[in-house]
Amino acid sequence: AQSVTQPDIHITVSEGASLELRCNYSYGATPYLFWYVQSPGQGLQLLLKYFSGDTLVQGIKGFEAEFKRSQSSFNLRKPSVHWSDAAEYFCAVALYNQGGKLIFGQGTELSVKP
Amino acid sequence: DTGVSQNPRHKITKRGQNVTFRCDPISEHNRLYWYRQTLGQGPEFLTYFQNEAQLEKSRLLSDRFSAERPKGSFSTLEIQRTEQGDSAMYLCASSQNPTTGRVNEQFFGPGTRLTVL
Numbered sequence A: 001a002q003s004v005t006q007p008d009i010h011i012t013v014s015e016g017a018s019l020e021l022r023c024n025y026s027y028g029a030t031p032y033l034f035w036y037v038q039s040p041g042q043g044l045q046l047l048l049k050y051f052s053g054d055t056l057v058q059g060i061k062g063f064e065a066e067f068k069r070s071q072s073s074f075n076l077r078k079p080s081v082h083w084s085d086a087a088e089y090f091c092a093v094a095l096y097n098q099g100g101k102l103i104f105g106q107g108t109e110l111s112v113k114p
Numbered sequence B: 001d002t003g004v005s006q007n008p009r010h011k012i013t014k015r016g017q018n019v020t021f022r023c024d025p026i027s028e029h030n031r032l033y034w035y036r037q038t039l040g041q042g043p044e045f046l047t048y049f050q051n052e053a054q055l056e057k058s059r060l061l062s063d064r065f066s067a068e069r070p071k072g073s074f075s076t077l078e079i080q081r082t083e084q085g086d087s088a089m090y091l092c093a094s095s096q097n098p099t100t101g102r103v104n105e106q107f108f109g110p111g112t113r114l115t116v117l
Helices: none
Strands: A004-006 A010-014 A018-022 A022-027 A032-038 A044-048 A056-058 A062-068 A072-080 A089-096 A101-104 A107-113 B006-009 B009-014 B019-024 B030-035 B044-050 B051-058 B065-067 B076-077 B088-095 B114-116
Touching: A004 A089, A004 A101, A004 B019, A010 A018, A010 B114, A018 A032, A018 B114, A032 A062, A032 A072, A044 A072, A062 B044, A072 A089, A089 B114, A101 B030, A101 B044, B006 B088, B009 B065, B019 B088, B030 B076, B044 B065, B076 B088
Parallel strands: A010 A107, B009 B114
Antiparallel strands: A004 A022, A018 A072, A032 A044, A032 A089, A056 A062, A062 A072, A089 A101, A089 A107, B006 B019, B019 B076, B030 B044, B030 B088, B044 B051, B065 B076, B088 B114
């Protein structure tokens, strides 16, 4: 069955430090992968997506993610975290043969220390 | 504002009452999705429409839930005889119709938070 795992429920980093959020997926076909961010009480905003091609993808707000097929991973990174990055981050895989519906991970809550 | 909108943003109801939520997608988007998100969890797929046709429903969508998208524009999600377990954030998303074998990104609305007392 298709699934997405985000092993870290909560991460705290200091402002200015680097960040890596982990995501592993299970899907038999070519994965279409996404990272979304959600601020408290809000909807989801797309940070970046991987469809094909270059395995290192750039997104908004200085985020990037690397697709590694051999590890079934799509980890999100940022070289220097800002206090405004504190939010919940969700990794998702789209099932193209099921209408593109998204399967989400449980999410990682990011806290930023001053 | 040309994004996805949802109304109401918050709804508090008593157990057993019926509630209806509305989603207005981005105007040129053919596909519309509903998801449910409970506290501390990622969103879970409920159903989706391509134009006015409802093409898939999750097992999460019990008989008390019904969704419509008349004329392929806005969509409504109704919950009959609400239960406390229905308390959640209900998210709507829309996307353009992809070419065969591909997907397009989904744009999410702000959600409707339902509290069942």
